[in-house]
Amino acid sequence: MVLGRGLNSLIPTSSGKIREERAMEIAKEIGRGEEVIDIPLEKIEPNPYQPRKEFSHLSQEELINSIKEYGIIEPLILTKGEQDKYQIIAGERRFRAAQFLGMKTVPGIVRQASEIEKLEISLLENVQRRDLNPIEKAKAYQRLIDEFNLTEEEIAKKMGKARSTISNTLRLLSLPLAVQGAIGEEKISEGHAKALMSLEDKDKQEMLLRRILGLGLTVRETEKMSKGKRVYKKIELDPEILEKEKKLADSLGVKVKIEKTREKRKIIIEVMDDEELNRLIEKLLL
Numbered sequence: 001m002v003l004g005r006g007l008n009s010l011i012p013t014s015s016g017k018i019r020e021e022r023a024m025e026i027a028k029e030i031g032r033g034e035e036v037i038d039i040p041l042e043k044i045e046p047n048p049y050q051p052r053k054e055f056s057h058l059s060q061e062e063l064i065n066s067i068k069e070y071g072i073i074e075p076l077i078l079t080k081g082e083q084d085k086y087q088i089i090a091g092e093r094r095f096r097a098a099q100f101l102g103m104k105t106v107p108g109i110v111r112q113a114s115e116i117e118k119l120e121i122s123l124l125e126n127v128q129r130r131d132l133n134p135i136e137k138a139k140a141y142q143r144l145i146d147e148f149n150l151t152e153e154e155i156a157k158k159m160g161k162a163r164s165t166i167s168n169t170l171r172l173l174s175l176p177l178a179v180q181g182a183i184g185e186e187k188i189s190e191g192h193a194k195a196l197m198s199l200e201d202k203d204k205q206e207m208l209l210r211r212i213l214g215l216g217l218t219v220r221e222t223e224k225m226s227k228g229k230r231v232y233k234k235i236e237l238d239p240e241i242l243e244k245e246k247k248l249a250d251s252l253g254v255k256v257k258i259e260k261t262r263e264k265r266k267i268i269i270e271v272m273d274d275e276e277l278n279r280l281i282e283k284l285l286l
Contacts, residue, residue, distance in 0.1 A: 036075045038105040039086055041098055044078065047088045064097045072098065075107040086110065089117075134193070135184040138172045145170075168194070176202045179209050188212055191219035195226045254280055 076091035088095055089111065098106045132140070144150045152170070156163040172183060172193055179196055182188045192212055196205045212222055241258050248256040248267070255270040271277045 036107050036109055039076075039078065039108040039110075040105050041095075041103060043084060044076075044086050044088060044095060044106070044108075045081060046092055046095070060093060060097065063093055064100055067094070067097050068101060072107055075109050078108045078110050079112065080110060133184050133186065134169060134172055134190050135180050138169045141166055141170055142173060171197060176206050176209075178206050182209060182213065189219060192217075192222050195219060195222040198223075198226045252280060252283065 072094055074091070074094070076094055077089040078086040078091075079089055081087040086108065091108075095106065141152075141155055144155050145152075150158075152166045153163050156166045159166070172180065172190075175183075175193060175196060179188075179193065183190070183193050188209070196208055199205050199208065208222065208225060211217060211225065217225065245256050245258050248258075252269070254276065257268040257270070259266040259268065269280070271280060
């Protein structure tokens with residue numbers, strides 16, 4: 001497959017490795033020596049190959065405040081689309097911030113880029129800024145494979161990463177959707193995910209996920225549990241719950257336990273025999 005000029009002509013590399021720079025620095029390098037023009041916001045369309053699906057509210061707010069004070073320092077990188085429109089290659093966060101601020105135009109550099117180059121640059125921009133979560137990265141890598149017939153080796157070279165890193169990230173897509181969701185929402189780490197992948201059965205993976213979330217298991221504890229070893233997790237008792245248990249027990253004259261979950265609260269009353277149960281019922285009905 002011919003990839004045209006390739007990523008190297010758009011983003012400078014050093015010794016075959018992509019330089020670890022911020023996305024704005026990349027944009028600066030891409031646009032060096034080219035004309036920066038003001039482009040009407042209404043003529044700009046998001047990049048359909050944008051691998052990032054979620055944008056941090058906090059980081060976006062910081063960008064909005066920065067643009068409000070200093071303007072857009074680094075131009076957007078765009079390509080000519082259909083019907084006099086422009087498509088974003090790099091700079092979607094700046095585009096969204098400009099929309100929020102009601103700006104009419106934004107500074108931009110127009111380049112020619114193939115579909116694969118659009119995906120590569122968007123992916124690179126987000127990966128180097130560490131804005132993509134592991135699942136978004138995996139899906140973007142998979143698109144490069146499915147839509148552009150790239151190999152893991154080729155992706156690794158373009159991203160400046162080891163092939164094993166690309167391979168391990170792609171393996172995340174073999175996990176159940178519930179697990180992928182937990183990774184994407186940063187409820188569990190890639191370390192947890194790696195331990196889950198050691199289990200072949202998806203039901204067992206989901207069961208262990210529930211334990212990770214419910215007990216707050218560390219990666220090490222998850223690894224032990226995935227190997228069938230018991231993990232003894234010290235449960236910290238809520239002083240407020242203990243106080244309520246004591247008040248109820250003193251009032252009712254029986255043993256009381258309150259179980260607290262994320263959504264519900266359950267009161268468990270323990271009695272010795274039917275006589276004590278009947279006495280408790282009479283007391284509650286008074």
